[in-house]
Amino acid sequence: xxxxxxxxxxxxxxxxxxxxxxxxxxxxxxxxxxxxxxxxxxxxxxxxxxxxxxxxxxxxxxxxxxxxxxxxxxxxxxxxxxxxxxxxxxxxxxxxxxxxxxxxxxxxxxxxxxxxxxxxxxxxxxxxxxxxxxxxxxxxxxxxxxxxxxxxxxxxxxxxxxxxxxxxxxxxxxxxxxxxxxxxxxxxxxxxxxxxxxxxxxxxxxxxxxxxxxxxxxxxxxxxxxxxxxx
Amino acid sequence: xxxxxxxxxxxxxxxxxxxxxxxxxxxxxxxxxxxxxxxxxxxxxxxxxxxxxxxxxxxxxxxxxxxxxxxxxxxxxxxxxxxxxxxxxxxxxxxxxxxxxxxxxxxxxxxxxxxxxxxxxxxxxxxxxxxxxxxxxxxxxxxxxxxxxxxxxxxxxxxxxxxxxxxxxxxxxxxxxxxxxxxxxxxxxxxxxxxxxxxxxxxxxxxxxxxxxxxxxxxxxxxxxxxxxxxxxxxxxxxxxxxxxxxxxxxxxxxxxxxxxxxxxxxxxxxxxxxxxxxxxxxxxxxxxxxxxxxxxxxxxxxxxxxxxxxxxxxxxxxxxxxxxxxxxxxxxxxxxxx
Numbered sequence: 001x002x003x004x005x006x007x008x009x010x011x012x013x014x015x016x017x018x019x020x021x022x023x024x025x026x027x028x029x030x031x032x033x034x035x036x037x038x039x040x041x042x043x044x045x046x047x048x049x050x051x052x053x054x055x056x057x058x059x060x061x062x063x064x065x066x067x068x069x070x071x072x073x074x075x076x077x078x079x080x081x082x083x084x085x086x087x088x089x090x091x092x093x094x095x096x097x098x099x100x101x102x103x104x105x106x107x108x109x110x111x112x113x114x115x116x117x118x119x120x121x122x123x124x125x126x127x128x129x130x131x132x133x134x135x136x137x138x139x140x141x142x143x144x145x146x147x148x149x150x151x152x153x154x155x156x157x158x159x160x161x162x163x164x165x166x167x168x169x170x171x172x173x174x175x176x177x178x179x180x181x182x183x184x185x186x187x188x189x190x191x192x193x194x195x196x197x198x199x200x201x202x203x204x205x206x207x208x209x210x211x212x213x214x215x216x217x218x219x220x221x222x223x224x225x226x227x228x229x230x231x
Numbered sequence: 232x233x234x235x236x237x238x239x240x241x242x243x244x245x246x247x248x249x250x251x252x253x254x255x256x257x258x259x260x261x262x263x264x265x266x267x268x269x270x271x272x273x274x275x276x277x278x279x280x281x282x283x284x285x286x287x288x289x290x291x292x293x294x295x296x297x298x299x300x301x302x303x304x305x306x307x308x309x310x311x312x313x314x315x316x317x318x319x320x321x322x323x324x325x326x327x328x329x330x331x332x333x334x335x336x337x338x339x340x341x342x343x344x345x346x347x348x349x350x351x352x353x354x355x356x357x358x359x360x361x362x363x364x365x366x367x368x369x370x371x372x373x374x375x376x377x378x379x380x381x382x383x384x385x386x387x388x389x390x391x392x393x394x395x396x397x398x399x400x401x402x403x404x405x406x407x408x409x410x411x412x413x414x415x416x417x418x419x420x421x422x423x424x425x426x427x428x429x430x431x432x433x434x435x436x437x438x439x440x441x442x443x444x445x446x447x448x449x450x451x452x453x454x455x456x457x458x459x460x461x462x463x464x465x466x467x468x469x470x471x472x473x474x475x476x477x478x479x480x481x482x483x484x485x486x487x488x489x490x491x492x493x494x495x496x497x498x499x500x501x502x503x504x505x506x507x508x509x510x511x512x513x514x515x516x517x518x519x520x521x522x523x524x525x526x527x528x529x530x531x532x533x534x535x536x537x538x539x540x541x542x543x544x545x546x547x548x549x550x551x552x553x554x555x556x557x558x559x560x561x562x563x564x565x566x567x568x569x570x
Binding site: 197 | 253254256257263266267268269270271272273304306307310314318321349350
């Protein structure tokens, strides 16, 4: 009988693994840092939800510390320069939308795209993570579901007036995520995380989120296709 | 609510269906795309029993394609099945049949060990392979279609190809205890399992496919392979009844000869029209009424409110369970497809 590969085949101390980890770990740390800042900005845009958003922002900060510990545990120095460049385009789009007061776009970028991508990556990472990182990541995933939920609930309540902006924001930002994914495909493979698994998990999370907000299956398939064109 | 987890038969088929359903962005994609595609609920189904009872169901397209097995993209294949199961459970479906390759992949790769799918813990009680009903229906096809084509079971040699599988072994047990079949020929790849089966039955000749075919009056094909198998029709007896219960079905289109009767195995016909789109997509001859018996099993369990994994694990199907599902199959108006 054919066997599925297991994580016992991974050498976490090898130079190849640590090299890949220096970039992936940095991305995760930077992602949590950006999320922390994004939620503070969202709190300014949505003062009625300030307490909730500040709570989420603080949670992201804790996640960042957790992932920094994962890097130290493997004696890896995260390549933060690489991570900053990795997020630059999404970062810029979020900032521009925030400056112009486009809350819907901000929520799509942070609460849907980034969170779904993070959950997908963490879900795929957990089974192949070292024991230390696995425990930390499992804790983080539980929290991440609650952020995703904030964006979903808000967008669902404002679905009719947000729909057109969501479609436009999706068209602009989803292809960026695909490009980001392609950029780290090799590193992810070194860590036994396959690109098709990441994409599939992302599409499941993102599709479910869009469905909860109010989009139909047909809308979702059409919206997801904007990512595929860039794949 | 019942559920059906299904998939399309090839990449080419998937592309054609995507185009037909109006998703041109998906129609041009290759296998890589399908390896990353998420499961979708693509059909809402209403079934009415001959008793008048009505039930609702959902069709979950897993986006699995047989090419994933052929190209050894095993992880993708197993992910499709687990994700489709999680999707069904998340949508509150009480009992879901694992159609086509789904149950085979679940069994072969021991997916029971991967119970946690993201934030969903799979509840296996909510799923059934549907194999008990499939085995029952194929047995009834052997019994009834043989009469139609003038083969007497008491004088007939029946070759079961895939005899040691879940469905194959159940068919052997039924033919052994419930019919007066003269001879059983047991064909499978694993010799050890063949010997175990032979010992259990206390009868049956273990044979290679090539040697068995010329001796068989009835061939029951229940081996599932990612690619079809071609049989040289010249070696078969006249008459010969060939029941193709494998997946995907492709013997019928390849073999044609007088005195040779090829029947799609494990297919049932419902007495009333079923309101769904999906069976025309999977190319059933009469899409409103014909369906895979494994799918019908989840409908039967829903009709009877038997929310349990009626068919589960390998080689657990007893003749008694086949009788039990057979009774409710008849009660609700399903019958085996015949020649």
